[in-house]
Amino acid sequence: MLDTVKTLCYLSGVSGYEDEVREYILERAMPYASSVETDPLGNLIIYKKGAVSTGRKLMLCAHMDEVGLVVTHIDDDGYLRFGFAGGIDRRVIIGKSVYVGDGRVPGVIGIKAYHLVTDEEEKKVPKAEEMYIDIGARSRAEAEKLVSLGDACVFDDTVVEFGSGYLKAKAIDDRLGCAVMLKLIESGLPCDCCFAFTVQEEVGTRGARTAAYRVQPDVCLILEGTTAADLPGSSPENEVCRLDGGVVIPFMDRGTLYDPALYKALTALADENGIRWQTKRMIAGGTDGAAVQRSAGGVRTAGLACGIRNLHSPACVANTADFEPMLKLAGLFVGAFAEGRI
Numbered sequence: 001m002l003d004t005v006k007t008l009c010y011l012s013g014v015s016g017y018e019d020e021v022r023e024y025i026l027e028r029a030m031p032y033a034s035s036v037e038t039d040p041l042g043n044l045i046i047y048k049k050g051a052v053s054t055g056r057k058l059m060l061c062a063h064m065d066e067v068g069l070v071v072t073h074i075d076d077d078g079y080l081r082f083g084f085a086g087g088i089d090r091r092v093i094i095g096k097s098v099y100v101g102d103g104r105v106p107g108v109i110g111i112k113a114y115h116l117v118t119d120e121e122e123k124k125v126p127k128a129e130e131m132y133i134d135i136g137a138r139s140r141a142e143a144e145k146l147v148s149l150g151d152a153c154v155f156d157d158t159v160v161e162f163g164s165g166y167l168k169a170k171a172i173d174d175r176l177g178c179a180v181m182l183k184l185i186e187s188g189l190p191c192d193c194c195f196a197f198t199v200q201e202e203v204g205t206r207g208a209r210t211a212a213y214r215v216q217p218d219v220c221l222i223l224e225g226t227t228a229a230d231l232p233g234s235s236p237e238n239e240v241c242r243l244d245g246g247v248v249i250p251f252m253d254r255g256t257l258y259d260p261a262l263y264k265a266l267t268a269l270a271d272e273n274g275i276r277w278q279t280k281r282m283i284a285g286g287t288d289g290a291a292v293q294r295s296a297g298g299v300r301t302a303g304l305a306c307g308i309r310n311l312h313s314p315a316c317v318a319n320t321a322d323f324e325p326m327l328k329l330a331g332l333f334v335g336a337f338a339e340g341r342i
Contacts (some may be wrong), residue, residue, distance in 0.1 A: 001323045004182060005158050005167070012099070014068030014152035015085045015203045018042055021064040025178060026195055031041050043211040044197040050189035050338065059194045059217035059299075060184070060330065061208060062224065063201030066170060069093075069133070069153035069310045071100065074144060074310065078137030080107065082153060086202030092127050092313040093155075098133060101151035107135040122273050124241070155314035164282045165244070172316040173225030174201070180223050180327045184334070191338035201288050202312075205255070208288035212295035219262070219342065220301045221333055222289040225318070226250070226280060228307030235263050240284055241307040243319040246276030247326045247341030248305040250281055252299050255290030263301035264342050269332045275325045278307075285311075288318035304330055 013021035022044045026036065029046050035047040044064070067086030073082055080100065098107050111126045111132075133153065137143035159169040181195045194215050198207035208325045212220065230242040241248050249266045251258055270277040293301040301333050309317040 001179060001183060001329055002167075002320055004179040005172070005176050005323065008178055009159055009169035009171050010153045010157050012016045012063050012157070013066050013171070014030040014070070014154055015065040015200045017152040018064040018199045019179070020136050022197065025064070027181055031065055032185050038159065039210055039214055041207050041210050042199040043207045044211060045070075045113070045211060045215065046195040046197070048185055048189055048193055048214075049193040049197070050193060052191050052338055054191050054338060054340070055218070057215060057217040058191065058334065059212070060181055061198060061211070061213050061220055061222050062181050063174045063198045063207065063288055064217045065199055065202050066154070066173070066202065067202050068155065068304050069098065071147055071149055071151045072154065073094060074140050074147070074149070075132070076140050078139050080133040080135060080143065081129065082131070082133060082145065084259045085152065086312060088312050090128060094126070094131070097156040098153045100135060100157070101307060103146065104190040105135050105146045107133040107153070110134050111281040112281060117241060119167065121190045124233065127239055131248065144213065149222040160331065166194060166317055168315050168317050170314055170316060171320055173311055174223070176225055176306050176323065176326070177223035178331055181325055183322045187331070190335045193334060197252050198288055205257050205286070205291035208291040209295060214279050216296050217299055220289070220292045220299050220335060221330065222332060224287045224303060224304060225311065225316075226305040227285055227309040227311040228309050230307075232303070237281055238317060240280050240282045241278050243307050243309060244316070244321050245278045245307060247322060247329050248280060249277050250280045253280065253285050253287060255286035256293055256301060258289065258301070259300045262300060262342065264334060266302055266304070266329065266333060267335060270329055273328070273332060275329050277325070277329070299323060302333070
């Protein structure tokens with residue numbers, strides 16, 4: 001699991017530009033797939049035959065995209081102005097390294113020089129329009145030889161293991177969910193399954209909406225990363241969840257009220273099999289479940305997640321001890337579906 005997660009986190013896949021991630025997943029999954037579709041929006045939908053056909057459709061879903069930046073203007077001096085693709089805290093990107101466009105042009109996010117900042121400005125987080133990306137160009141013409149308007153910018157892709165099982169990387173949300181689905185595809189399945197690797201989750205769960213309409217599943221399991229605020233200054237009720245606290249089984253977030261019976265089934269499976277689990281202690285965040293649940297005539301939807309600190313930042317942090325329990329519980333869910341218990 002860990003090697004797969006690390007490999008996926010190295011790949012570039014800002015919302016709307018998920019090609020590199022999709023191509024890697026497709027290459028790995030093809031030997032095990034029964035059939036494969038890529039829809040017009042870019043979702044990768046993989047079907048795999050299992051030991052039995054239940055007569056019902058089970059879909060597992062994880063998104064390929066990550067938050068990032070998009071070039072919106074090039075100054076006369078060659079600096080790039082940008083907008084956000086997905087929800088990003090402006091405080092965490094100042095001074096960070098990025099790669100711009102298909103050519104992976106290196107750049108650094110900068111702001112006004114500190115000696116020019118007024119006392120009042122020092123108290124505020126700079127707005128996006130006050131920031132720029134420096135790619136080392138001396139003029140607009142020089143910059144335009146390297147980048148174009150609309151180019152996606154990904155955060156530096158350095159992956160670091162540190163401490164007691166901690167992993168720092170960009171895009172753990174939701175390359176971890178993609179890794180879980182890849183490992184399931186590469187294993188023997190107890191029943192037929194559909195795996196939807198979706199696009200554009202970070203900009204409004206757009207891919208999941210079309211994927212769910214295309215597949216029209218009876219039941220869907222969302223595999224995600226979720227915010228963990230187990231940090232200094234956070235009270236227990238605001239932590240949401242904790243790293244190394246086990247797989248997260250959410251009952252609700254800001255977009256989805258997960259199917260109560262499926263929630264109970266997941267918690268029971270975890271208890272029966274000695275899998276450590278926790279739930280979200282705060283109604284926060286959202287997933288592809290919001291779009292899937294509401295698609296077509298409605299879909300019974302459940303979720304599994306892994307706690308991640310510094311979500312939607314260049315330095316997401318997860319604990320690898322939470323990875324295998326998430327994979328194991330997802331596999332048990334598929335098994336329960338095959339047996340008609342779900």
